[in-house]
Amino acid sequence: MLLGAIEAGGTKFVLGVGNEAGEILDKLTIPTEHPEITVPKIIAFFEDKGIERLGLGGFGPIDINKNSDTYGKLQKTPKVDWVDYPLGDVLKDTLGVPVVIDTDVNVAAMSEAKWGNAKDVDTCLYITVGTGIGAGAYFHGQTLKGLSHPEMGHIKVQRHPDDTYRGTCPYHSDCLEGIAAGPSLEKRWGKKGHELADDAKVWEMEAYYLAQALTNYIYILSPERIIMGGGVMKQAQLFPLIRKNVLEMLNGYVSSPYLTEKEIDQYIVPPGLTDEAGVKGALYLAIHG
Amino acid sequence: MLLGAIEAGGTKFVLGVGNEAGEILDKLTIPTEHPEITVPKIIAFFEDKGIERLGLGGFGPIDINKNSDTYGKLQKTPKVDWVDYPLGDVLKDTLGVPVVIDTDVNVAAMSEAKWGNAKDVDTCLYITVGTGIGAGAYFHGQTLKGLSHPEMGHIKVQRHPDDTYRGTCPYHSDCLEGIAAGPSLEKRWGKKGHELADDAKVWEMEAYYLAQALTNYIYILSPERIIMGGGVMKQAQLFPLIRKNVLEMLNGYVSSPYLTEKEIDQYIVPPGLTDEAGVKGALYLAIHG
Numbered sequence: 001m002l003l004g005a006i007e008a009g010g011t012k013f014v015l016g017v018g019n020e021a022g023e024i025l026d027k028l029t030i031p032t033e034h035p036e037i038t039v040p041k042i043i044a045f046f047e048d049k050g051i052e053r054l055g056l057g058g059f060g061p062i063d064i065n066k067n068s069d070t071y072g073k074l075q076k077t078p079k080v081d082w083v084d085y086p087l088g089d090v091l092k093d094t095l096g097v098p099v100v101i102d103t104d105v106n107v108a109a110m111s112e113a114k115w116g117n118a119k120d121v122d123t124c125l126y127i128t129v130g131t132g133i134g135a136g137a138y139f140h141g142q143t144l145k146g147l148s149h150p151e152m153g154h155i156k157v158q159r160h161p162d163d164t165y166r167g168t169c170p171y172h173s174d175c176l177e178g179i180a181a182g183p184s185l186e187k188r189w190g191k192k193g194h195e196l197a198d199d200a201k202v203w204e205m206e207a208y209y210l211a212q213a214l215t216n217y218i219y220i221l222s223p224e225r226i227i228m229g230g231g232v233m234k235q236a237q238l239f240p241l242i243r244k245n246v247l248e249m250l251n252g253y254v255s256s257p258y259l260t261e262k263e264i265d266q267y268i269v270p271p272g273l274t275d276e277a278g279v280k281g282a283l284y285l286a287i288h289g
Numbered sequence: 290m291l292l293g294a295i296e297a298g299g300t301k302f303v304l305g306v307g308n309e310a311g312e313i314l315d316k317l318t319i320p321t322e323h324p325e326i327t328v329p330k331i332i333a334f335f336e337d338k339g340i341e342r343l344g345l346g347g348f349g350p351i352d353i354n355k356n357s358d359t360y361g362k363l364q365k366t367p368k369v370d371w372v373d374y375p376l377g378d379v380l381k382d383t384l385g386v387p388v389v390i391d392t393d394v395n396v397a398a399m400s401e402a403k404w405g406n407a408k409d410v411d412t413c414l415y416i417t418v419g420t421g422i423g424a425g426a427y428f429h430g431q432t433l434k435g436l437s438h439p440e441m442g443h444i445k446v447q448r449h450p451d452d453t454y455r456g457t458c459p460y461h462s463d464c465l466e467g468i469a470a471g472p473s474l475e476k477r478w479g480k481k482g483h484e485l486a487d488d489a490k491v492w493e494m495e496a497y498y499l500a501q502a503l504t505n506y507i508y509i510l511s512p513e514r515i516i517m518g519g520g521v522m523k524q525a526q527l528f529p530l531i532r533k534n535v536l537e538m539l540n541g542y543v544s545s546p547y548l549t550e551k552e553i554d555q556y557i558v559p560p561g562l563t564d565e566a567g568v569k570g571a572l573y574l575a576i577h578g
Contacts, residue, residue, distance in 0.1 A: 139433065151511075154508050156538070216444045217509060253440065256436050
């Protein structure tokens with residue numbers, strides 16, 4: 001059986017055709033433009049491929065509740081062209097196949113749990129730190145969702161005492177995303193992240209915020225592994241700083257060999273999958289979702 | 290088939306015998322003393338009852354990982370007599386039946402999801418605010434656990450601008466439990482919670498902290514209902530204050546009819562089950578765990 005997979009991102013869509021063994025057999029990357037331009041390209045790619053189901057991991061907010069009338073509809077995303085666009089229904093109706101939808105970060109968590117750096121455990125958290133901050137969680141065979149999908153990037157954090165930057169989030173100003181995503185780094189320090197690579201205080205502050213978030217995620221979710229990806233995490237010096245801050249913040253409260261100086265570098269890790277993570281996760285969704 | 294159920298709390302143990310329909314047929318409450326006193330009473334209650342399995346919802350930290358060598362062992366609980374006590378193994382070996390273990394708050398979440406105020410949804414969070422603060426989550430048939438069980442009471446929160454109290458948590462000083470559990474109320478204001486019932490500023494500050502926690506839980510877990518129990522929540526004036534603060538903090542970011550002024554009183558609610566919640570949840574654990 002052939003299956004379709006879509007990784008719908010803010011800057012690009014990755015389209016794939018694969019099989020039940022999880023192999024991607026054909027792939028195409030297209031830019032994210034207005035739906036009137038992007039969607040016909042998606043249809044054109046899939047329409048003669050003979051797929052029987054389609055999995056889609058999408059940027060959000062997106063309705064992922066299968067029982068909802070607006071399943072697969074984009075919600076009030078900052079990408080204004082896509083607000084209220086019924087992506088799921090359009091694909092289902094045009095291609096004539098069932099479409100299974102989850103968030104991009106939930107799909108990435110599932111992909112890492114199946115084929116990546118969490119394949120030896122039953123639970124994991126995937127967090128991306130880039131233009132925005134988002135996270136998805138995989139627990140014992142399913143991704144975490146309920147009322148809606150999690151929006152973990154918008155949690156409240158304590159301000160760093162040296163930070164006077166007011167934050168970029170239009171909803172909450174200085175939530176985690178508002179003070180620790182890529183755009184806030186650039187606005188606070190006046191340069192892009194990669195131009196700040198040698199400035200220690202930049203990464204100490206960034207690690208302080210990200211470690212607070214991870215500490216809360218550990219207390220609330222207790223994942224067996226945390227995978228950190230996204231553009232900002234290409235600054236590899238962040239990993240040891242974040243790990244050190246997490247251990248200090250937990251202060252020995254949670255008993256686990258992973259949460260010790262010796263093993264925390266096996267607990268907070270970069271992704272194991274690179275370019276195909278999203279589209280492979282969407283393929284998994286098509287198979288099992 | 291007869292099944293045993295234990296709600297192991299910090300001040301009392303509730304012991305029950307029930308059936309697969311979820312009915313409690315026999316019950317006994319005993320105080321939580323030294324294990325050498327309490328455990329023989331538990332054995333005496335169950336040994337002639339003919340139970341085939343036993344479920345236990347216990348205070349923590351407790352090892353709830355079924356694959357662990359120390360499954361069912363108490364960890365570094367503030368109840369020093371119980372530290373490292375292998376409660377699960379003692380009951381299994383003495384009574385000769387399988388023992389299924391989860392935390393008291395996970396069991397309460399499951400119980401509310403099956404028989405209480407979350408029986409119409411598939412996911413819920415149960416939080417208790419009393420001597421300590423703990424929470425458990427139920428998602429699509431299972432309670433949330435991974436590396437260990439969640440310890441949601443220990444998350445970081447932003448200080449209220451008028452609060453100079455340094456906090457009671459021996460691990461983190463001013464984590465949520467350290468500044469919002471019953472003992473911190475008493476130490477900050479010099480009186481017990483129920484003696485402060487008419488002092489508006491007490492409950493405004495308390496609601497500010499609890500609403501921060503709920504806001505983070507909503508962003509991270511997205512439960513379909515939040516149930517708030519425990520001694521501090523007997524101050525019913527907290528509910529409208531917490532609901533109002535949660536809506537202000539979310540600021541419309543999460544799309545759901547529940548997260549509106551009109552419906553939030555159906556989203557953040559008191560428990561539906563009273564005295565038998567813990568022991569009924571433990572019975573459910575014995576049946577399905």
